[in-house]
Amino acid sequence: MLAFILRRLALLIPTFIGITIAAFGFIRILPGDPVLLMAGERGLSPERHAELMHELGYDRPLYEQYFDFLTSAVSGDLGHSVVTKRPVFEEFFTLFPATLELSICAILFAVILGVPAGVVAATRRGSWLDQSVMGAALVGYSMPIFWWGLLLIILFSGILGWTPVSGRISLLYYFPPVTGSMLIDSLLSGQKGAFASALSHLILPTIVLGTIPLAVIARQTRSAMLEVLGEDYIRTARAKGMSTARVVGVHALRNALIPVVTTIGLQTGVLITGAILTETIFSWPGIGKWMVDSIFRRDYPSVQGGLLLIATMVMIVNLVVDVLYGLINPRIRRMG
Amino acid sequence: MTDAILEIQAPDTRPSGMRAMLAEFWFYFRENRGAVIGLYVFVLICFVAIFASLIAPHGPAIQYRDALLAPPVWQEGGDWRFLLGTDAVGRDILSRLIHGARYSLFVGCIVVSGAMVVGVVIGLIAGFFGGIIDTLIVRVMDIILSFPSLLLALVLVAVLGPSLTNAIIAIAIVQQPHYVRLTRAAVLSEKNEDYVTAARVAGVGPLRLMGVTILPNCLAPLIVQAALSFSTAILDAAALGFLGMGAQPPIPEWGTMLAEAREFILRAWWVVTFPGLAILIVVLAINLMGDGLRDALDPKLKRS
Numbered sequence: 234m235l236a237f238i239l240r241r242l243a244l245l246i247p248t249f250i251g252i253t254i255a256a257f258g259f260i261r262i263l264p265g266d267p268v269l270l271m272a273g274e275r276g277l278s279p280e281r282h283a284e285l286m287h288e289l290g291y292d293r294p295l296y297e298q299y300f301d302f303l304t305s306a307v308s309g310d311l312g313h314s315v316v317t318k319r320p321v322f323e324e325f326f327t328l329f330p331a332t333l334e335l336s337i338c339a340i341l342f343a344v345i346l347g348v349p350a351g352v353v354a355a356t357r358r359g360s361w362l363d364q365s366v367m368g369a370a371l372v373g374y375s376m377p378i379f380w381w382g383l384l385l386i387i388l389f390s391g392i393l394g395w396t397p398v399s400g401r402i403s404l405l406y407y408f409p410p411v412t413g414s415m416l417i418d419s420l421l422s423g424q425k426g427a428f429a430s431a432l433s434h435l436i437l438p439t440i441v442l443g444t445i446p447l448a449v450i451a452r453q454t455r456s457a458m459l460e461v462l463g464e465d466y467i468r469t470a471r472a473k474g475m476s477t478a479r480v481v482g483v484h485a486l487r488n489a490l491i492p493v494v495t496t497i498g499l500q501t502g503v504l505i506t507g508a509i510l511t512e513t514i515f516s517w518p519g520i521g522k523w524m525v526d527s528i529f530r531r532d533y534p535s536v537q538g539g540l541l542l543i544a545t546m547v548m549i550v551n552l553v554v555d556v557l558y559g560l561i562n563p564r565i566r567r568m569g
Numbered sequence: 570m571t572d573a574i575l576e577i578q579a580p581d582t583r584p585s586g587m588r589a590m591l592a593e594f595w596f597y598f599r600e601n602r603g604a605v606i607g608l609y610v611f612v613l614i615c616f617v618a619i620f621a622s623l624i625a626p627h628g629p630a631i632q633y634r635d636a637l638l639a640p641p642v643w644q645e646g647g648d649w650r651f652l653l654g655t656d657a658v659g660r661d662i663l664s665r666l667i668h669g670a671r672y673s674l675f676v677g678c679i680v681v682s683g684a685m686v687v688g689v690v691i692g693l694i695a696g697f698f699g700g701i702i703d704t705l706i707v708r709v710m711d712i713i714l715s716f717p718s719l720l721l722a723l724v725l726v727a728v729l730g731p732s733l734t735n736a737i738i739a740i741a742i743v744q745q746p747h748y749v750r751l752t753r754a755a756v757l758s759e760k761n762e763d764y765v766t767a768a769r770v771a772g773v774g775p776l777r778l779m780g781v782t783i784l785p786n787c788l789a790p791l792i793v794q795a796a797l798s799f800s801t802a803i804l805d806a807a808a809l810g811f812l813g814m815g816a817q818p819p820i821p822e823w824g825t826m827l828a829e830a831r832e833f834i835l836r837a838w839w840v841v842t843f844p845g846l847a848i849l850i851v852v853l854a855i856n857l858m859g860d861g862l863r864d865a866l867d868p869k870l871k872r873s
Contacts, residue, residue: 252710380845506719
């Protein structure tokens with residue numbers, strides 16, 4: 234097992250270097266002068282242009298710039314945002330908890346609804362229940378979530394007036410962040426109504442971000458369950474006179490969950506893609522919105538740093554999923 | 570050793586040839602009711618897109634200043650001229666949706682064919698030659714795949730400049746690694762089959778070996794992937810349009826229409842609802858077809 238983990242870790246190094254090259258390269262290799270791009274519509278005098286090129290280090294040879302970027306990136310220095318002048322690393326990790334909280338809630342929402350839905354669909358294969366669950370899952374899977382978010386806003390905020398439209402918590406409440414999770418912090422603050430406010434802000438974004446994972450998990454659970462339910466040991470268990478609940482809940486589900494766990498792990502990329510859209514719609518102050526804003530503000534150090542951090546995170550999560558899969562399923566380990 | 574013996578298969582007695590294959594495919598595809606519905610809807614949308622200028626009651630850019638934000642006909646104050654209402658500058662939503670179908674299908678077609686051709690060629694090279702070329706290609710694809718697709722497309726478009734063409738290029742770049750992986754995996758499993766060795770011994774050159782001998786046997790997963798990435802491409806292009814990084818107004822692209830409609834969300838539900846519904850219907854139809862394709866082409870699932 235250790236050898237398996239070490240081999241996977243060793244594979245990370247070239248991928249990580251590649252990611253740094255990619256994050257570094259986008260702005261420099263693709264056509265366009267970075268300083269002119271940042272300046273946008275405004276004109277720049279040639280002197281100011283040269284000055285900025287020098288200030289930001291774009292006048293040095295590419296390999297030198299890259300080497301600098303790599304060495305400081307490894308030590309956690311990703312440069313400063315051109316707009317706010319704050320360190321990119323710091324900006325990223327101030328906003329990250331908001332995205333993390335939203336993502337965790339979305340995944341919980343998806344698992345809590347998706348796994349039972351998949352199990353029910355599998356055990357009643359071909360019934361109207363199965364067909365409607367799978368139909369709904371396909372709709373969810375095909376959903377343009379940016380539109381889905383707008384629809385929910387129209388319904389719950391516009392017509393029913395139940396939920397707020399944007400942000401993480403009402404402006405009435407303020408407390409210093411402790412854990413970074415608004416739900417926990419609002420409880421810790423002890424202010425009346427703060428938790429309810431945080432929760433009501435979280436509901437719609439959670440549903441929007443959780444919709445595609447929910448559909449994927451329900452489909453995956455159903456097909457994994459169907460496969461497992463056809464196995465001999467399930468027939469044996471049934472033949473021994475076990476109740477359906479026990480056969481399905483204990484014997485089948487435990488084995489069916491292996492591929493489902495992997496699927497859940499592989500939703501990270503989906504979640505970040507979703508977070509970009511969800512956070513934009515709900516003005517959720519997380520890294521998805523920050524990346525979009527940085528792109529629009531042509532804040533290239535932030536874009537570059539954000540790309541690197543996000544890709545590294547996806548890479549690490551995928552590794553953890555791989556290792557976990559190896560732990561649960563010994564057959565994979567030897568194939569490597 | 571024992572594996573080799575087990576792999577000898579029963580002689581194939583089914584009729585051969587293209588027509589027989591298509592007939593067999595249709596036989597399995599037809600069994601999936603959802604897939605057939607998806608196909609009909611998709612054909613209908615293609616028809617609408619092709620004859621958009623004949624079907625649409627109005628031009629997509631004509632502004633009726635006397636009917637700003639007119640609601641759909643069935644709602645109070647609706648106008649029979651504008652079945653689905655008008656937007657903030659008085660353009661007919663139905664006509665814009667009909668014309669918008671062209672953009673979505675165009676994006677899907679170009680992205681899928683571009684990503685597939687490039688991906689398949691790279692995948693064939695990686696799988697066929699192996700060694701350092703293979704390692705290099707696999708690494709590069711891993712790197713592309715470690716960036717969330719929409720984020721990568723967003724950054725690419727930001728640098729290239731926001732437009733529909735650049736959005737198509739960016740989405741194709743983001744999708745092509747999936748084709749590389751599939752092709753490479755399929756080539757690796759086919760490469761050592763006897764028929765390939767036989768062809769090689771018979772003196773078939775590497776190009777012909779890759780393209781004519783091996784490739785047709787790797788097609789099934791590629792076709793399924795094509796359906797999948799067709800719908801993803803439409804969704805991603807709409808998302809880019811929604812974020813202001815895809816087609817630029819006044820192009821009636823559905824995502825761009827949604828972006829323009831956002832500020833009227835609480836005043837005029839129809840400007841927001843219909844473009845999104847159009848995206849959902851197209852994507853759903855393609856995904857239904859994709860499921861049917863997978864079932865029909867995946868020999869493991871065939872119940873015969």
